[in-house]
Amino acid sequence: MCGIVGYVGSKNAKEKIISGLKSLEYRGYDSAGIAIPINGSVDVRKCVGGIDNLEKIIDDINYDGAVGIGHTRWATHGAPSVINAHPHINASGDIAVVHNGIIENYTEIKEWLVDSYGIEFKSETDTEVIAHLIGVYYDGDLHEAVNRAVKKMRGAYAIAAIAANEPDKIVAVRKDAPLVAGLGKGFNFVASDIPAVLKYVREIYLIENNETLVITKDDVKIFDKDGKTVKRDVFHVTWDVDAAEKGGYEHFMIKEIHEQPDGIKDTLNKRVDKDGNIMLDDIKLTAEDVAGFNRVYIVACGTAYHAGLIGKYTIEKFAGIPVEVDVASEFRYRDPFVDDKTLFIAISQSGETLDTLAALREAKSKGARILSVVNVVGSSVARESDDVFYTWAGPEISVASTKAYTTQLACMYLLSLYIGKLNGHISDNYYNEIIDALRDIPEKVQEILDRKSVVEKLANTFYKKEKIFFVGRGTDTVASKEGSLKLKEISYINSFAIAAGELKHGTIALIDEETLLFALATQDRLFEKMVSNVEEIKARGARVIAIAKEGNEQIAEKSDEVIFIPQAIDEVMPLLAIVPLQLFAYYVSKNRGCNVDKPKNLAKSVTVE
Numbered sequence: 001m002c003g004i005v006g007y008v009g010s011k012n013a014k015e016k017i018i019s020g021l022k023s024l025e026y027r028g029y030d031s032a033g034i035a036i037p038i039n040g041s042v043d044v045r046k047c048v049g050g051i052d053n054l055e056k057i058i059d060d061i062n063y064d065g066a067v068g069i070g071h072t073r074w075a076t077h078g079a080p081s082v083i084n085a086h087p088h089i090n091a092s093g094d095i096a097v098v099h100n101g102i103i104e105n106y107t108e109i110k111e112w113l114v115d116s117y118g119i120e121f122k123s124e125t126d127t128e129v130i131a132h133l134i135g136v137y138y139d140g141d142l143h144e145a146v147n148r149a150v151k152k153m154r155g156a157y158a159i160a161a162i163a164a165n166e167p168d169k170i171v172a173v174r175k176d177a178p179l180v181a182g183l184g185k186g187f188n189f190v191a192s193d194i195p196a197v198l199k200y201v202r203e204i205y206l207i208e209n210n211e212t213l214v215i216t217k218d219d220v221k222i223f224d225k226d227g228k229t230v231k232r233d234v235f236h237v238t239w240d241v242d243a244a245e246k247g248g249y250e251h252f253m254i255k256e257i258h259e260q261p262d263g264i265k266d267t268l269n270k271r272v273d274k275d276g277n278i279m280l281d282d283i284k285l286t287a288e289d290v291a292g293f294n295r296v297y298i299v300a301c302g303t304a305y306h307a308g309l310i311g312k313y314t315i316e317k318f319a320g321i322p323v324e325v326d327v328a329s330e331f332r333y334r335d336p337f338v339d340d341k342t343l344f345i346a347i348s349q350s351g352e353t354l355d356t357l358a359a360l361r362e363a364k365s366k367g368a369r370i371l372s373v374v375n376v377v378g379s380s381v382a383r384e385s386d387d388v389f390y391t392w393a394g395p396e397i398s399v400a401s402t403k404a405y406t407t408q409l410a411c412m413y414l415l416s417l418y419i420g421k422l423n424g425h426i427s428d429n430y431y432n433e434i435i436d437a438l439r440d441i442p443e444k445v446q447e448i449l450d451r452k453s454v455v456e457k458l459a460n461t462f463y464k465k466e467k468i469f470f471v472g473r474g475t476d477t478v479a480s481k482e483g484s485l486k487l488k489e490i491s492y493i494n495s496f497a498i499a500a501g502e503l504k505h506g507t508i509a510l511i512d513e514e515t516l517l518f519a520l521a522t523q524d525r526l527f528e529k530m531v532s533n534v535e536e537i538k539a540r541g542a543r544v545i546a547i548a549k550e551g552n553e554q555i556a557e558k559s560d561e562v563i564f565i566p567q568a569i570d571e572v573m574p575l576l577a578i579v580p581l582q583l584f585a586y587y588v589s590k591n592r593g594c595n596v597d598k599p600k601n602l603a604k605s606v607t608v609e
């Protein structure tokens with residue numbers, strides 16, 4: 001996830017590119033940059049942070065032109081820094097490139113460039129190889145040089161390039177990363193996404209994989225991979241900028257809920273090879289390290305803490321090491337037993353949550369090995385950890401966390417299996433069974449999303465309830481907690497979650513005819529017990545919605561409503577059970593007229609204690 005904008009016209013390229021980048025900040029916002037050909041060279045300006053920061057370093061009147069490319073970054077290779085920010089330039093500084101995606105064989109290309117041309121690399125990015133590749137092939141024809149460079153690259157990318165010697169054009173390429181061209185009169189755009197250009201144009205070319213564009217102020221030419229000209233119909237955009245940023249969804253939250261199949265797939269596919277081996281490049285744990293741990297602490301806040309609770313189940317089960325899970329704000333004030341035999345795992349979407357960071361520092365000062373599961377590359381938690389496991393969920397904009405949570409869960413599964421292999425706790429058969437079950441999860445999450453109207457109808461029926469509780473057993477207790485948190489944070493309904501077996505030890509006193517209760521029953525080995533719990537609850541007059549695996553009809557007879565979710569082995573059900581609860585919270589919030597993406601009293605990144 002990064003955002004690209006390129007503009008070719010007669011003047012004011014800077015203003016157009018900045019406007020486009022601002023509309024693309026939802027694609028990433030950790031650093032930004034712009035390049036404009038000025039007086040025979042390419043003038044590149046870059047900064048850490050968002051587009052507001054970029055504006056401050058380009059406000060001199062001498063910095064403008066008729067052509068330029070810009071970028072807003074969401075770091076993958078290399079931390080957010082000025083050096084790693086795009087655009088990247090070639091060795092002689094007359095070609096600049098912006099890129100969204102990953103060049104899988106960049107190490108190989110880099111070695112070739114160093115050995116054959118003695119090129120010195122400045123950044124840690126994969127993108128820099130593209131600038132140098134185009135540079136070594138450049139012989140006065142940017143289009144030709146880009147074509148040759150692309151032939152050497154493997155991976156997913158959208159690229160836009162400019163050359164100082166051809167200051168009237170941009171050459172762009174698309175492969176497995178979004179790219180559009182915006183068509184104006186006397187000017188044209190290229191961009192990662194439609195919102196970037198909607199302020200200026202509504203006529204668009206949607207670019208297909210393996211197509212190259214040559215954009216000048218009066219023309220946009222499209223070529224296929226064999227270099228043949230492609231004729232493309234113009235797509236006329238009728239929606240507004242706000243809707244476009246959300247990819248047609250009404251809110252970021254529902255968009256991000258729908259991004260979960262891809263998010264989980266990315267987290268799994270990029271780490272698990274076809275034989276089921278897990279490769280964790282940024283984690284340097286050895287079998288010897290693992291043998292030295294006598295306990296694991298998982299520390300996090302809110303939703304990330306819930307991912308930690310699932311981590312306790314998975315690490316204890318797959319790796320056989322005792323795990324304690326703590327909310328970060330409690331951990332450091334209670335003298336925890338942490339020493340150099342402790343593996344400390346911090347989980348954080350933002351990587352900037354102050355309580356989590358402070359807990360991490362406390363554990364580090366006591367000698368623990370620090371491993372973090374983080375979404376934002378180069379964030380404070382990531383930087384201060386010995387090992388980092390990136391969730392790669394892409395930027396999460398909605399305050400209520402959804403895709404970050406399910407990708408955190410996917411990471412916890414992989415990490416637990418990885419450690420279990422290193423210490424030999426897990427058998428090969430059981431390991432393979434879990435890997436196979438995980439591989440099927442994205443499709444099953446998609447099935448739940450395809451049937452979301454079932455959940456929407458229930459939300460339409462029950463959105464006025466003022467007491468909505470959640471119960472479950474085993475990992476369903478955790479899904480209950482997360483479902484309850486989602487509901488209360490965006491709909492302000494009084495809600496709690498409790499282990500179903502604990503209900504009758506006091507809390508059942510709160511249950512009456514006004515209560516709506518979610519009974520999560522996705523664990524086969526605890527199913528009978530959950531059915532008995534549902535009977536107890538029904539006897540107090542509450543309305544019950546059960547969440548159960550397809551085919552478990554018995555619960556349908558006992559409860560008022562059932563949301564069936566696809567069958568899978570118990571161990572991986574947390575990745576499925578949460579999805580209908582996210583959807584329920586979303587539709588209830590919408591029905592109640594709440595601000596879904598920015599609920600009251602909350603912030604996306606909590607950097608105070």
Ligand code: F6R
Nearest residue numbers: 302303304348349350353400401
């Ligand atoms: C709830 C939510 C919060 C965060 C918590 C930790 O939807 O988003 O509970 O999970 O504030 O934030 P990170 O993961 O950024 O450390």
